[in-house]
Amino acid sequence: MEYNFQSIEKKWQAHWKEQGSYRVKEDTNKKKFYILDMFPYPSGAGLHVGHPLGYIASDIFARFKRHQGFNVLHPMGYDSFGLPAEQYAIQTGQHPAITTEKNIARYREQLDKIGFSFDWDREVRTSSPEYYKWTQWIFKTIYNSWFDNTTQKTMPIASLIEAFEKNGNYNVSPACDDNWHASLLELKNNEGQPLYFFGANWNGEFTATDWQSMNEEQRYHLLMCFRLTYLADSMVNWCPALGTVLANDEIKDGVSERGGHPVVQKKMRQWSMRISAFAERLLNGLDTIEWPENIKEIQRNWIGKSEGATVFFDLEKHQEQIEVFTTRPDTLMGVSFLTLAPEHPLVSQITTDEQRSAVNEYVEKAALKNERDRQVQSKEMSGVFTGAFAIHPFTQKQVPIYIGDYVLAGYGTGAVMAVPAGDQRDWDFAKHHNIPMVLIFENHDASEGACTSKEVPLIHSDFLNGLCGSEAFNKMIEALLEIQHGNRKVNYRLRDAVFSRQRYWGEPFPVYFKDGQAQMIDDQQLPVTLPEVDKYLPTEDGEPPLARSQWKYDNQFVMEYNTMPGWAGSSWYFLRYMDPQNNDFIASKEAMNYWGQVDLYMGGAEHATGHLLYSRFWTMILHDLEHIPFGEPFYKMINQGMILGRSSFVYRIKDTNQFVSADLRKEYNTQQLYADISMVDNDKLDIEAFKNWLPEYQNAEFILNEKGEYLCGFEVEKMSKSKYNVQTPDELVEKFGADTLRCYEMFLGPVEQSKPWDTKGINGVHNFLRRMTRLYQNDEGVILVVNTPAEKPSLQTLHRAIKKVTDDLNRFSWNTVVSSMMIAVNELTEQKCHSKEVLDNMAILLSPYAPHLAEELWEIAGNTSSVMDQSWPIALKEFLEDDTFSYPVSFNGKMRFNIDLSVQLNAADVEKAVLAHEKTAHYLEGNTPKKIIVVPKRIVNIVM
RNA sequence: GCCCUGGUGGUGGAAUCGGUAGACACGCAGGACUUAAAAUCCUGUGACCAUUGCGGUCGUGCGGGUUCAAGUCCCGCCCGGGGUACCA
Secondary structure, eight states: OOOOHHHHHHHHHHHHHHHTTTOOOOOTTSOEEEEEEOOOOOOTTOOOTTTHHHHHHHHHHHHHHHHTTOEEEOOOOBOOOOHHHHHHHHHHOOOHHHHHHHHHHHHHHHHHHTTOOOOGGGOOBTTSHHHHHHHHHHHHHHHTEEEETTTTEEEEHHHHHHHHHHHTTTTOOBOOOTTHHHHHHTOBOTTSSBSSOSOTTOOSOOOHHHHHHOOHHHHHHHHHTTBSEEEEEEEEEEETTTTEEEOGGGEETTEETTTOOBOEEEEEEEEEEOGGGGHHHHHHHGGGSBOOHHHHHHHHHHHOOEEEEEEEEEESSOSOEEEEEESOGGGGGGOOEEEEOTTOTTHHHHOOHHHHHHHHHHHHHHHHSOHHHHHHSOSSOOOEEEEEEEEOTTTOOEEEEEEOTTSOTTSTTSEEEEOTTTOHHHHHHHHHHTOOOOOOBTTOOTTSOOOOOSOSOBOSOGGGTTOOHHHHHHHHHHHHHHTTSEEEEEEOOOOOEEOOBOOSSSOBOSEEEETTEEEEOOGGGOOOOOOOOSOSSOOTTSOOGGGGGTOEETTTEEEOOOBOOTHHHHTSHHHHTTSTTOSSSSSOHHHHHHHOSEEEEEEOGGGTTTHHHHHHHHHHHHHHTTSSSOSOSEEEEEEOOOEEEEEEEEEEETTSSEEEOGGGGGGSOEEEEEEOGGGEETTEEOHHHHHHHSGGGTTOEEEOOTTSOOBOEEEEEOOOGGGTOOOOHHHHHHHHOHHHHHHHHHHTSOTTSOEEOOGGGHHHHHHHHHHHHHHHBOTTOOBOOBOSOOOHHHHHHHHHHHHHHHHHHHTTOHHHHHHHHHHHHHHHHHTTOOBHHHHHHHHHHHTTTSHHHHHHHHHHTTOOSOGGGSOOOOOOGGGTOOSEEEEEEEETTEEEEEEEEETTOOHHHHHHHHHHSHHHHHHHTTOOOSEEEEETTTEEEEEO
16 A cells, blocks of 8 residues: 555544543653643744744654653643734724634644644633633732842742831842832822922931831832832833834834834833842853753843942032942043933033033934934944033042933943043043043053953052952952942843733733722632723723723723733743643642643744743742742753745846746846745746736746756745745645654754755655555555564664664754664665564654654554553664674774774774784885774774 | 854755764666656765776865864854844
8 A cells, every 4th residue: 555644644633632642641650741832823824834843843752751651741822812913903803812713723723734742631822811810810929029139039028018017128128129219209199299208318218117107108109119010100112103112123213113103212101020130040040951052141141240330429519429330340540531321310410501502402312212223323422521520539530421322321320430441432432522531551552442351450540550350340349338439239231021011912900090009909800801892902092902991990990901911921821731720720739749840842042032031030939939839930942943935036037028047047137036936846937837826927938948947046035925935834744744744844954953944855754654654564555564573683773773763862853863764764674674573663663753654554563552652662782783893994094994893802802903904004005003093893093 | 343053065964972074865867667757666976086997185164283083172264143232
């Protein structure tokens, strides 16, 4: 019988479904293995061949682990809240839930065809109320928590209140914004008086008595400064025309990517998550997990730890100080000016009357640019002198103060001390504005640029003269502490994460507002479900879509009309798979204790600074609060690469309707046009299909090459509809079968590498499966499997394959496994081996890669059980080694010939045998060997 | 600029610990079978030189180095992919 993959795959998929083969339960007698794929957003376009790459790899690994006796949790679900469904709803009025449902059905159909071993009973969808009930619960939990800087741990907010009751905020160090107390002083009560009783110079300390005398409103705002999710005014990219906030990557050249509308910077009251408190934990945790080094690096950079010092500069004519952060306190003696961000709060206060108009103009100009624009600006170091001077803390000399938009308000203190001798940017700024430099490095000629090395001894630096590096760094910090003008400081780039979105299709907040204060809705009333709206657009006065519903809590209190961002649901979904139907908790303690951390996480590297950071953040919080038994969500991670498309091109001669074959196109002036890859086979164009493709090509004429063919050009690029290079898995499953597709995607190369999709090679893999089939059955359907014992060479072939396949899977080398199995099948075919003892083991080896065919072959060989239930074969040592080894013999490192010798021989005997060999004399050319290197079972090298 | 990756035949890739570079496929060329095509099978296939056979030289982005031995280790460059940035 021919390899009839269509009927085989249909048969076994139905069988597995009927048997519930992939259902999994906690079983404390078995070791667990949790292998997870990043769940997809179910887009309307469906899957292309790139999407299942990671799923295939993880599915193979899950099946391998099952054979090894592990209890494997391998679930799948959908990240089903998101923008595309909402956009579609705006255009068509169709409810996003309906669109999402449809897309999920299509995804499921496509996934099912590929034969994945997901336990679909555990499916989760982030948009289902049963699921987002717990997203809301986690939000509330985070709201009711604070972070203790001393112990570096999340604590319930009640414990902070208790501390305040006892000692005010003495002896307690909750994570918060540096100037949290300043923002409280701006608040007013109903009478328009300051809400708090602290004077304008309050430094943030308060006593137990202060706390006890606070009213409920005062305590609300005070606590908000310490909660791990909090309401605060933050700068957002507001697009008035679209009525929504845009993410940075939704803006191109200062206008919205969609529609090209202007975008302005606006302060909005938003929920934020205090991820900045976890900077150090997130950084250190990376050392405890096995992730690809590049992802760890991306996260480290994103967290952006820098160690340095805070320095306070007194002002010449004002009480206030300017606080700067620097990583080079050792260069403090070289300060020639300070630069403030245009938004710095002291700017208007210190600017002199002569400079005021210039400064105002500059500040206004800067406000029009968003942060990203500003960074793209030219290198000409724009800035304006404020007219004010600071006083150098050591030399007491005047230091001019500038503003410049290269200083960002959002990083550090929004102010920098400039040392032109030691920083290239400061050097550029000084040159441009003709500010005198202070030279502080030995032998440094500052006419060319700054000296950025830390290893050059200092000069003109008073007590630091002659020192450099960390010695100077530490000595300066000591000196700063002594004169009380600075201290050691660690700064992080990581910012708190905005958690509000002005969208419809996302999780609603379990929050309403009473007297302007946010109130959490009781756990018993969760989930708070999405209300119906007439349109999925913002209201006329710019409120989010949910406001259209006139939604009220208890019929009187305004609800929070924002929704949660996309990363909310995906930050904890791996927990829900453990116990997806649980109504009492995110998952039962038993289930979480059993399944624990994800052992292997497979997904794209593009989530490095989003999902992969946020889910670590939430896991740490939940772990600290003892809701879950582990502190890092994903132990081992592998990033699959992207599969790129191979686009085909035709070449039209300019201003004609003539197309010229790619190999002849240089002779003409041509225009390159896409041709759909379905009309191209082996770069040869199906001319008739092309003519019928689009009306404009109907009367096209073709200049063929000498073989009478029309060749297409090609390019490797991202798969996309507009490039006509999308290859769907469905077509390939139809044509070659799921097993072939699975093997081929693995055979393409290492999973973590990006590579072009090219269907050319798929025949080779398909042939391999056919040759495998022929070991069991000839083309007439006669079963060849025999019960006679196998010959030694066949057993050697088998056991070598077992060893190689097992080793390669253990080191996640999916591609080489296919090669090893091909080699085994080629050898067994040559040996005409049809022995059941060999073939049964071969079927088990094959089953992770080609599960349908493996089941079929297992059955053909006369077995009644399922191949999936068989334990993984063990490679027997006696069949792994030959009696002889073919030694390569090299002369001065050049390999000349092989000699077969018994593996029993020791190095001296090998040397003797080689020297006795007839060819040795020839290659010695009369020389005496100076040295002979023998590495047993590897190589012989003769040095002359 | 900085950080992370990668660079091997016509193509995808293999070489796991410093030990025979190019496994396994694709493609291509030639042959067998066939009226023919497909399918299948066989042979060859890194480049260059020599071919009557034996064989020889070069070769893993480039230039150096360490070593008996380097795709693999070290130093200095070049190019591609990704991340990030007036980050103080």
